[in-house]
Amino acid sequence: MTPARCFTTALRQCCTNMACAPLFMAAIVLYAAYYCWPYMAQLPDHIHCAIVDADGSPLSRELVMEFRATPDLNILQVTENRQEAILAMKRAEVSAILEIPPHFGRDVAAAVPTAITLTADGAYLVGGRISTAGASGPLEAAASRAVAAWLRAQGASASELARMEMQAPALVTVAAYNTISGYLNFAVPIVFVIVFQTLMCAGMGMLFNAWYMAAARPAVLAAALGSPLCLFCVQMSVFFLCLFWTLFVEGPVFYLQGINSFQNIPATLGMCAAFSLAVSSLACLLSLLLGPTHFVMQAVVLSALPCVFISGNLWPTQNIPFFFQCLGWLFPSTPGSYGIIRASQCGADVAEAAPYMAHLLLLAAVYFVLACLEARRQARKAAQEEQGAPHAA
Known part of the structure; x- marks a missing residue:
């Protein structure tokens, strides 16, 4: 042949x-x-999260309570040590880490720009993407409610509360891997x-x-x-x-x-x-x-x-x-x-x-x-x- x-x-x-x-x-x-098709519009609920509270202020504690009360989030760990939360992520115990930065309460009171960081493990491509997408909305809403309640307790005016509601603390998402967070x-x-x-x-x-x-x-x-x-x-x-x-x-x-x-x-x-x-x-x-x-x-x-x-x-x-x-x-x-x-x-x-x-x-x-x-x-x-x-x- x-x-x-x-x-x-x-x-x-x-x-x-x-x-x-x-x-x-x-x-x-x-x-x-x-x-x-299965990944186009899929958002999870009951996302397992760890919270790193590096502030320890009354506002940050109020924020943690608000996060715990959010139905879409399952807060498994609250710590001041970021490495503890990272180890929990490496052990696959949590899929996201929320970080409240130092001086968060002071910065909010002084109207200084600040940020709450959501870190997702991008090594799990679908899990990381849907964790950040599914958690970002509830987190922004919870942060806005907690900040507004704290400012109200501090005697803030209605105009200040309205301004804070329109300009809530920024939520910055950081992927541990695959930084474009793409699927x-x-x-x-x-x-x-x-x-x-x-x-x-x-x-x-x-x-x-x-x-x-x-x-x-x-x-x-x-x-x-x-x-x-x-x-x-x-x-x-x-x-x-x-x-x-x-x-x-x-x-x-x-x-x-x-x-x-x-x-x-x-x-x-x-x-x-x-x-x-x-x-x-x-x-x-x-x-x-x-x-x-x-x-x-x-x-x-x-x-x-x-x-x-x-x-x-x-x-x-x-x-x-x-x-x-x-x-x-x-x-x-x-x-x-x-x-x-x-x-x-x-x-x-x-x-x-x-x-x-x-x-x-x-x-x-x-x-x-x-x-x-x-x-x-x-x-x-x-x-x-x-x-x-x-x-x-």
Whole structure:
């Protein structure tokens, strides 16, 4: 079978073989249509909070009582030590920290601008975003009520109270990670990169599994095992599918969902092409290694969630052991997510994205060389078995 015939046969099989066609043709469409919907307008109630009262004034105590009485907030800890509240957040006991600054009561009485700080842990992307969005409204209302009540007790005039009601103390939200506090423009593009990697590897693995398990070995598989050029052409069928879906999601899908994309067109195209090539090479290697078994889907799908976290984008790098940080850079999803979100969503130019492109191209070359070695090993094994069969007969 010629290399061109290998490419067309593999591409047709990817689109029609029911072992892999749902992954290649339908899964990404479903992800693109439904992935963002649960997070578009979701606000929580009973947000677990810790309060750091660095003021200790009558006003700050009044403010703490007002916060405790707010139905949407669940105040679990009140302390003067900020580190205690941070440790509670690290232990996942609270999802937000409210900080009343020193001299808060004095500043309010003197009409000096002041601020109550709401800190949310952005390492939990959805939780951090919805915690700040869900808590900010009740906090502003509670602060306004407490300040107005305190000023009224101090004998403030009606005009002063009206002014304070119109100009309540500022609420400043500070994210511990992902400082843009974004989900659609930050997390969704990163997660889609890992979705592409998972679906392409699983799809190609299932296709090879179907070929290996066929009663008669297909000519395209025999050609791929016997010739590196034919193997490369089979890989190219998955490359073009991955590139098509990557551009489809980064283009019309993100445009319809209001997500920044293609902020720098040349860099985005280069990143998508390099990422697709690395993913197709990885898929080719995994298909040869796991294709003769029945565990392709299990192995690929189980690796998806760890890839989300060890990439260092959706989870702070300092929280990841060094070994897993190094392991993360062996997967295309890590340099792919770093480069694509910078080029497509943030507008980085080709020079800024070049290190990630080079990393992906290096991964693609290494994976393909390993795939060729595995294909040669399997071809030799098959030849030895064929030679041994006549002697046994």
